[in-house]
Amino acid sequence: MKMGVMGAIHRAPCAAALPLRHVRARPIRCSSSSGHVSFIRDIAVANPPEHLDELLKVLRTRGDTIVSPGSRQGIIPLAIPLSENSSGAVTALLRWPTAPSGMEMPVVEVRKHGVWLLGKNVDQYIHRLLVEEDAHHLEENNSELYDASSEAGKKLYQRGDFAESNITNLDSYLLSKVGLFPDVLEHKVTQHFEQGDHVSALVTGEFYAKKDLFPGFGRPFVFNAEIMLKVGRISEAKDSARVALKSPWWTLGCAYESPALHNGRMSK
Known part of the structure; x- marks a missing residue:
């Protein structure tokens, strides 16, 4: 089987590996x-x-x-x-x-x-960027980003669709028309907590942590553990943390020493 330079690292590092020193890439x-x-x-x-x-x-x-x-x-x-x-x-x-x-x-x-x-893929990210650009410049006739996307952009998104959809919330539009994104789902949970709606926050957090939504990524389980800690459900926080710790460390979206993961490590 043909193997390139990257073949040497085709075995994912375990969650216990030390984080990389954050160095800005030379552009x-x-x-x-x-x-x-x-x-x-x-x-x-x-x-x-x-x-x-x-x-x-x-x-x-x-x-x-x-x-x-x-x-x-x-x-x-x-x-x-x-x-x-x-x-x-x-x-x-x-x-x-x-x-x-x-x-x-x-x-x-x-x-x-x-x-x-x-x-999840290049097309989905292009779609999201075009929607966000359209939503943030509703009163402007700026088509530079859309033009840059060429025929791919035309297939993915029709300019003006966000305004015509009557969906006033950008997060809701992205989730219903484009796809699921970790930051958008986490923002929805945060909003529910700010509004005092803990039930909706917990339901959204549980949905976010479904294994088939973001396969390979541990971040949803880390976030769900954080939610459970926030509402005092320690046992469920431990369960979610244990699942997160089975994922590669570079998918956790936080330091390995995070309080949300501490309970999972202690309960092994």
Whole structure:
């Protein structure tokens, strides 16, 4: 079987591994998608996403610097960097050791404690970016991002659909029309707590932690453990933490020493 440079790291590190030292990736500029396509095909030994070029154009249009896939300092070996924004946040593709169904090459943001899921695939993330751009500029006729997405964008989203949908809440539109996203679901839970609706918060948190929603990621279980601790349900918090600790450390979305995970470690 053909194996590229990334083949040496096709075994996922366990949750107990030490977090990477957070080092800002050096933004080596890359003017086209050809370098990323060849890297994914020849080094990562995977099929490049069909609309990778459109995603790179969208990222560049929103102000990111496109970086070389070889610009890997401070990034976990499984991440293939795409761009870096003005704050230093790196958007990347995740090359799984063994990809879960429906998550062959998700889009992630590289963070201090691993990666954060931005979209289950390139198309879903492009769709989300176009919706958010449309929602945030309802009174403007700015089509730069939409134009950058080319034919892929036209297939994924029709400009003005957010306004015409009569769904006034962006989170609700994303969840119903685009897909499920960890940050959106966590925001919904936080809003429920702020409104004093603990039942809805718990139901949403339990839904978020369903194993088939974000396969391979431990973050939903960490967050659910945090919710259970918040409402004093210690036993259920331990159960959720134990599930989280079975996931790779770089999918937890927090430090391994997080209080939410402490109970899970102590109850092993």
